[in-house]
Amino acid sequence: MFTTMEQCTDFIFKLKAVDHKRAPLVMMREVLAHLDNPQDKIKAIHIAGSNGKGSTVNALRKMFEGAGYKVGAFTSPHLERVNERMTINGVQIPDAQFLQYMNAVARIIETHYNGDYPSFFEVITLIMFLYLAAAQVDFALIETGLGGRLDATNVITPLVSIITTISLEHTAFLGDTYAKVAFEKAGIIKEGVPVIVGVKNEEALAIIREVASERHAECFILGEDFTSTTPQQLEGMQQFDYEKADIKMQEIALKMAGAHQVANASLAVTAMLVLQEKGHVRIAESSIRTALQTAQWAGRFEQVAQNIVLDGAHNSEGTAALIQTLKDVYPNRKYNFIYAALSDKDHVNSVALMDKVANSIAFTQISLPNAMPAEQLAALSQHPKKVYSSDWLGVIDAEIQGKEVDDILVITGSLYFIAEARKSLLEVVR
Known part of the structure; x- marks a missing residue:
């Protein structure tokens, strides 16, 4: 027992x-x-x-x-x-x-x-x-x-x-x-x-x-x-x-x-x-x-710190909704994306949608057996300012340090990734 x-x-x-x-x-x-x-x-x-x-x-x-x-x-x-x-x-x-x-x-x-x-x-x-x-x-x-x-x-x-x-x-x-x-x-x-x-x-x-x-x-x-x-x-x-x-x-x-x-x-x-x-x-x-x-829901367009948004947009429909919400809430701003996801999703369309509006995109991965490798996600992107690394904590830290004050950092993808990122960010904020 x-x-x-x-x-x-x-x-x-x-x-x-x-x-x-x-x-x-x-x-x-x-x-x-x-x-x-x-x-x-x-x-x-x-x-x-x-x-x-x-x-x-x-x-x-x-x-x-x-x-x-x-x-x-x-x-x-x-x-x-x-x-x-x-x-x-x-x-x-x-x-x-x-x-x-x-x-x-x-x-x-x-x-x-x-x-x-x-x-x-x-x-x-x-x-x-x-x-x-x-x-x-x-x-x-x-x-x-x-x-x-x-x-x-x-x-x-x-x-x-x-x-x-x-x-x-x-x-x-x-x-x-x-x-x-x-x-x-x-x-x-x-x-x-x-x-x-x-x-x-x-x-x-x-x-x-x-x-x-x-x-x-x-x-x-x-x-x-x-x-x-x-x-x-x-x-x-x-x-x-x-x-x-x-x-x-x-x-x-x-x-x-x-x-x-x-x-x-x-x-x-x-x-x-x-x-x-x-x-x-x-x-x-x-x-x-x-x-x-x-009513509010953790990990759904959650603003965890100044100009940092967490959103579990884990498929192309969710990504499209996220992008539209960014335009509504933060018009005329630069969006820097961090994306990690599982391998059973429609990443081609999600990445293409982000490519169109992103100032930059960083791809990463979390420690799950079915996580999509960061390098494979990055290969789907045509963005001129894309990077990738399997170290998601390092990616988040680098993106926070490197962004301009008014840029919006958007951490998105699998809700399992959002959970890990959220835990880390809230510890810093607290």
């Missing part, structure tokens, strides 16, 4: 999905049955999508909290501690309870599966279900890890499903076309359960509409069934109008920067309104407004 978090995390971080060849979700359902099916004891909102899941979850969490509800959330990846992935009203699961539920899972694996553990994500998903069910949260916001149809979280029947965006990512697992990726993400749509959709790609939207229709799921699509206006940039804030049927909310203040965050906020507002229409919640417009005015 596990007695310390260090012992526990050392073990679970080594668990890999590729080591286990079971049929998807079969073991999840079997182990959950041994645990008395905690997933059936929570009222869930299920969120899938290539980008925007965490920001949408965070906006919803703040709305629920503002309305007086006890709300659990399951997000990924974590930036510093695995405990960040499961919270109640924003407070991380305590170590003692993490270990308690890990040991409950371990007993079943050892007893019934001869110690043949499932993947890291499946294990923490099991811990999350136990934790949120035991805490008797009013609602649980559950973010998928990868895809949707075969995701470890896809054992719930939620009150509402949300699909944020569709990008070509994890193509080895999800497919190499928008239609294939959309089919996987649409796997979270359940019979008769409303789905809120922020997807814009028509190929992907067609698949989502088809699946929703087959499952008799009411479908609310951004730009069709609800709308939001182009945001107006204010001091440390942006403002937009929202409309759904006869509901109109004007001049909503949003703390998070970027037009893509307006889309995420609109998805969250729509989900709350649908939940209210179905009789699941009671929430005042003032609670929605206050939540959006205060």
Whole structure:
């Protein structure tokens, strides 16, 4: 049995999905049955999508909290501690309870599966279900890890499903076309359960509409069934109008920067309104407004120091949103990029987008088995002022020392890289 978090995390971080060849979700359902099916004891909102899941979850969490509800959330990846992935009203699961539920899972694996553990994500998903069910949260916001149809979280029947965006990512697992990726993400749509959709790609939207229709799921699509206006940039804030049927909310203040965050906020507002229409919640417009005015999400256009921005833009859609946000928030400035990423992403397009607007680009890498080597990333760039080094700490230090006062240093790429960079930078700032 596990007695310390260090012992526990050392073990679970080594668990890999590729080591286990079971049929998807079969073991999840079997182990959950041994645990008395905690997933059936929570009222869930299920969120899938290539980008925007965490920001949408965070906006919803703040709305629920503002309305007086006890709300659990399951997000990924974590930036510093695995405990960040499961919270109640924003407070991380305590170590003692993490270990308690890990040991409950371990007993079943050892007893019934001869110690043949499932993947890291499946294990923490099991811990999350136990934790949120035991805490008797009013609602649980559950973010998928990868895809949707075969995701470890896809054992719930939620009150509402949300699909944020569709990008070509994890193509080895999800497919190499928008239609294939959309089919996987649409796997979270359940019979008769409303789905809120922020997807814009028509190929992907067609698949989502088809699946929703087959499952008799009411479908609310951004730009069709609800709308939001182009945001107006204010001091440390942006403002937009929202409309759904006869509901109109004007001049909503949003703390998070970027037009893509307006889309995420609109998805969250729509989900709350649908939940209210179905009789699941009671929430005042003032609670929605206050939540959006205060909600922020670490590693998403996070300004950690003077003219230094961290953003986990881990695919080309995210990179495009980051660049547009830079232009909105810091117009007429020079942008110096630092980029590190994993090998399963669409780097060609992301790098090409940065090439067009960058003053300079530095490529680096982090110590993960699937990290893309800095030299290979740099080879994708045509920028005249590009450098590369495998020493990410050295790269960040050199770029900070070398930049002009008014230049914006943009540290971006994999959220795992952002986590490491953020930890290092905040230690300096503190």
